[in-house]
Structures are given as structure tokens and as C-alpha cells.
Amino acid sequence: MSSTFRKQPAKSDLKRPARRGMARFEVVGRAADRDLIRSLAKRLAEDGAEADRIRATISQSMSTKPVRKAGILDALRRSPLVGASLDLARR
Template sequence: MSKPSQRRAVTNFRNRLAEKGLVRFEVTGRDADRDLVRTLARRLAEGGPGSDRLRAVVNQAVAGEPPRKGGILRALMASPLIGSELDLTRPREEGRKVDL
């Protein structure tokens, strides 16, 4: 007995995906994220250096690894205000007296 044509088409489609090293899977998420998830999956499936970089960034973001030390200092040192001789000191005030 032969398989119905729809089932045969699905089987052939999944076999072609497997030959490319891809699998089909289902995820559950918010409707607003549908396009984002599809675009992300498409870019990751393309392969190449761009998808490798994207995969590394997503893995780092999902893993929750702490950022490297010195990031704020590096950003401040790259500021265009370096060497502009701005006086950013504030006068010290004691504050006001409050009757309780």
C-alpha cells in the first residue's frame, strides 16, 4: 500500500532539509516576535561567517555571561571630550535645614 501524496511530500521535504544539515522544529513564543524568530532562524541557516558571528552573539546573550571588565573605561577613553579641558567640578553644599 502506498503513502498518501501529502505524507510523501512532507517526507521528501524533510529528507531534502536533512541533506542540507537542517531540521524542522517548532517553538512557542509571542506573536510580536514571530518575524524576529523567523529572520534569526533564516540567517543562522544560511551559514558562513555572518551566521557564525550572529550565533556567537546570541549564545553569549542567552548564556548571560558577564561582560568583560574595562568596557566603560574604554568607552570613556574613546570619548571626543578627552583633552577638551572641561571643568566638571560641582560646589560642595551642606544642604538646607529642615524643622521636624
């Protein structure tokens, strides 16, 4: 028997991921990064809380917007003690 090697996936194979809301695409990169990119794609395809965290982290690190340095007042406003009735008077 002779084996035939398909260079491109069949059209039915390409439609299957689209039904689940997935897209097939090709990426060009370093050979050393192949496993990293594949594992990242697999995690993102799971579409859970972990995937959302990964997306947010990568989006933030890839952002071209300069990070605004917040002042001490902004940090105090985000404090969990905002609105707490603390008695800070000294004796």
C-alpha cells in the first residue's frame, strides 16, 4: 500500500473548529518557541478563567500605552480601609 501525505488539511477539517468558535491560523516564529506557542494556544482555546487571566496579562504586556504612575493619593483611595471608622487619635 502506498501512503499519501496531505500537505493541506481537508475542507471538512477546516470547518470543524469554526463550528466551535475557533479559527485556524499559521504563525511564523523561532523553532525554540514552538512548544511555548502551542501550549499557549491550547490554554487559550480552553476559554476559562485561566485563559482570561492569560489574555489580560499578555494584552497588558503587549500594550503600547505608557503606564501611568499613580500617586500616593490614588493608592490610598484604593485601600481596603477606605470608609472604615478607625480611631487614630493619640493619647
